[in-house]
Amino acid sequence: MKRWLKEDLWRHAIALVVCFFVLFPIYLVILSALSPTGSLQVTSFIPKTISFHNFSQLFTSPKIPYLVWMKNSLVIAGVVAILSVVIGAASAFAFSRLRFKGKKQGLQLLLLVQMFPAILSLSAVYVIMSRVYSFAPRIGLGTQPGLLLVYMGGAMGVNIWLLKGFVDSIPMELDEAAKVDGASAVQTYWLIFVPLAAPVLAVVSLLSFIGTFNEFILARLFLVDMHARTIAVGLQGFISGQYASNWGPFAAGSIIASIPLIAIFLSLQRYIISGLTAGSVKG
Amino acid sequence: METLFKRKVTVTLKYIVVTFVASLLLMLIMSSFAKREYAISIFLGFALFAMAITYLTNFSIPMKFFLPGMFFLIAFVVGPILYTVAMSAFHYETGNYISKPEAITQILSTGVRPDADQTTFDIVIGEDAGKKLEILASDPLNKKYFISSLTSKIDLDASTLKIDENGDVATAPGFHALTPSEQSALDAQLGQARFVYSSDYFITIEGGTLGSLKRQTLTYDKTSDTFKNVLTGAIYKDNGTGDFANVANKAEILQPGWRAPIWFANYTKLFTDPQIRKPLIRVFIWTVVFASLTVLTQFALGLLIALVMNRKLFGRRIYRSIIILPYAMPSIMSILIWGGMFDTEFGAINHLFGTHVHWFQSPLYARLAVIIVNLWLGFPYFYLICSGALQAIPAELSEAAAIDGASSGQIFRKITLPLLLQVVSPLLVASFAFNFNNFNIIYLLTGGGPSNTLGGDVAGSTDILISYTYKIAFGAGTQNLGLASAISVVIFFIIASISLYGIRRSKVLDSFA
Known part of the structure; x- marks a missing residue:
């Protein structure tokens, strides 16, 4: 009995130290979100006064279109998550199940393309989209649909790879049986594969959603207008301002923006982890 | 009867979608043609043609699945990459952005x-x-x-x-x-x-x-392709690298120049020009150190926690949910918050430890800060991976070893760790490749600094290759897209070889056939 206690004690000690390390910044964010001065300046780790001014400011101040940013982020990330998985799943299915010439080369090319540092083709994307803007102002540079299109391209490679891994794990017998019954490849895809893979597709689109929600560099380059910004770009604006760092609303905004992601993550952690080990690293 | 009806509906639906997308493409082709963006018109034309063939005939079944994905990949990933590779062969920097005829017109109007x-x-x-x-x-x-x-x-x-x-x-x-x-x-x-x-x-x-x-005062002679200064009599000749240079004094060039093909000059510059080579080597070494230290610390801490919690422990689920938090939070926000915490005067870190460290002013401390923050961001990932892998190792192995008299340290070194590494090593390589290009943490935490900008050296102490290249391409002052593109291509080869090594080990390639 004593030995058990001793064994567990040091385990708890280590776990608690690590939890402290994890929670320390999170606690500070909550602290500064609730502080009336709205700074990350620490004079005491225990709050003397608690104010919800920073939170209410997000929703009432006309200078901070927080809800608009939130909506932008949710819409952009949502559309990218759904469309890129719908399109990516078809390619993944073909890579996994169909036999055709150049399959191996195609997969290798897909892998190779992903290794090119995406940030460095930024200038090229910029030039291309500014040209698109010259003839189609609604989908070119500076517009949300334009950003969305670029995200779709970026999400394609990762999603096809991830989904291919999942498709490979679905037993072949099922679509062979369908083939015997006279189903074409397209029918097998819609009638057998899509219903079977639905939970997997949901997880991959979730990962895609989180990735897009987190994206910052392209969004900042594309979305200049205050009301077109995503939440990441908008919040960063608070503390990179020319005059003063505005930590209070930043902290409050970050907490609200994090809640949906953390909720998704904690509730679906088992599925997401199996998706991650299939070869992706968080971006 | 019902299936026949269903079939008719789906076929009709298909035609509606194809017609809709086709008319959209046609509209874009026409408007891009009108604005003389011929390259884009041709690409869209190909897309339209491919779509018609693929979905209206049974020419190729796989293409029916690939076409939409291919469209986006080519337009927004492959296209930009090829453009970048092409840019790396050009003298393309501030002062050399335009085409030669445009440059001649501008020199004439300012001369x-x-x-x-x-x-x-x-x-x-x-x-x-x-x-x-x-x-x-x-x-x-x-x-x-x-x-x-x-x-x-x-x-x-x-x-x-x-x-x-x-x-x-x-x-x-x-x-x-x-x-x-x-x-x-x-x-x-x-x-x-x-x-x-x-x-x-x-x-x-x-x-x-x-x-x-x-x-x-500057007159252009078309036949000899030279400019002449009528006041001084100086002759300016096309120097082959995108500028008109004075024949008598090659350093004196007319502004602006144009983007001229210089083939491999940007690449040779990387290795021969000491002003570029020196910071590049310094940045490269730090990039490798940063990526290795990041992977090692993240893996070590993740493994430690996984080992500690690899048994029934009171409150394990709560610990697990807490430890997973950094991974679930939006990383941009975490990085920015850490940036505020390292503030010298008011930051929480100095306050907590009662120190007065200038975190972002000293190269050593700035590097330490980057590693600490990246550890916080990344160790939960390895914790999750390791705890999964540990559970997959059969308990009989260590039990048998314990019966044979092996100490717990021996069991870990000789049995657990080798088995674990077998599973985790491809992920370690992938994580190394990812951190090699981890732009966000450097850009948002330190901005690459502290840097000594005297002498025009833009490389800061915490700059990794990708953030350094970003500065060259988009930073304040002279922007050199040609050089930055050349470095991108080099980074690509480095990452590709690291990843290929990782893929060989994980045997992903086996499933290609």
Whole structure:
């Protein structure tokens, strides 16, 4: 009995130290979100006064279109998550199940393309989209649909790879049986594969959603207008301002923006982890 | 009967979608063609053609699945990559952005000097009976008056004119002055217009009523493709790298230059130009150190926690949910918050430890800060991976070893760790490759600093290759897209070889066939 206690004690000690390390910044964010001065300046780790001014400011101040940013982020990330998985799943299915010439080369090319540092083709994307803007102002540079299109391209490679891994794990017998019954490849895809893979597709689109929600560099380059910004770009604006760092609303905004992601993550952690080990690293 | 009906519905649906996308593409093709973006029109044309063939015939079944994905990949990933590779073969930087004909036009329009006395005339802008633009110019000092058009100059006899108290004339026979609103309609044309004065000199309009005498000092000769400065006699020749350089003094070039193909010069520069090579080597070493330290610390802490919690422990689920938090939070926000915490005066870190460290002013501490923050961000990932892998290792193995008298340390070193590494090593390689290009943490936490910008060195102490390249391409001051593209291509080869090594080990390639 004593030995058990001793064994567990040091385990708890280590776990608690690590939890402290994890929670320390999170606690500070909550602290500064609730502080009336709205700074990350620490004079005491225990709050003397608690104010919800920073939170209410997000929703009432006309200078901070927080809800608009939130909506932008949710819409952009949502559309990218759904469309890129719908399109990516078809390619993944073909890579996994169909036999055709150049399959191996195609997969290798897909892998190779992903290794090119995406940030460095930024200038090229910029030039291309500014040209698109010259003839189609609604989908070119500076517009949300334009950003969305670029995200779709970026999400394609990762999603096809991830989904291919999942498709490979679905037993072949099922679509062979369908083939015997006279189903074409397209029918097998819609009638057998899509219903079977639905939970997997949901997880991959979730990962895609989180990735897009987190994206910052392209969004900042594309979305200049205050009301077109995503939440990441908008919040960063608070503390990179020319005059003063505005930590209070930043902290409050970050907490609200994090809640949906953390909720998704904690509730679906088992599925997401199996998706991650299939070869992706968080971006 | 029902299936037949269903089938009809899906086929109709297919035609509706295909027609809709096709008309969208057609619209874009037409508008891009109208704006002379031919490359884009051709690409979209191909897309339209491929779509028609794929979905209206049974030409290729796999293509039915690939086409939409391929469209986005080519347009927004492969296209930009090829563009970047192409840019790396060009002299493409601030001052060399435009094409050669544009550069020649710009040099000609700026290669103009006022005459030695800086002569000016009082002018009236107007037109002749045939609506041809001309000016009525007065030189009150010398009592000279003339009408000048874009092609000719007619001197007027002062005695026939009505000269006002300032010595100017406002009208002349056959000359019609333009009203201010007529002038503003011709604004663009008037700014460019050169009115004849003599064979060398011409008059430009400097404001509504003032014209100044100027001369083209830089003249372009098309046949020899050279510029000549008529004042100094200097000859400027195309130096082959996108600039007109003085034949006598190669360092003296005319602005602007143009983007000229220089093939591998950007690449050789990386290895031969000490001003580029030195910071590049320094940045490269730090990039490797940063990526290795990140992976090692993240893996070590993740493994430690996984080991600690690899048994029934009171409150394990709560610990697990807490430890997973950094992974679930939006990383941009976490990085920015950590940035605030490292503040020297008011930051929580200095407050907690009672220190007064200038975190982002000292290279060593800034690097330490980057590693600490990245550890916080990344160790939960390895914790999750390791705890999964540990559970997959059969308990019999360590039990058998324990019976044979192995200590727990021996069991870990000889059994657990090797088995674990077998599973985790491809992920370690992937994580290394990812952190090698981890732009966000550097850019948002330290901005690459602290840096010593004296001597034009833009590389900071925490800059990794990708953030350094970003500075070269998009930073303040001179932006060199050609050089940055060349570095990108080199990074690509480094990452590709690291990843290929990782893939070989994980045997992903086996499933290709």
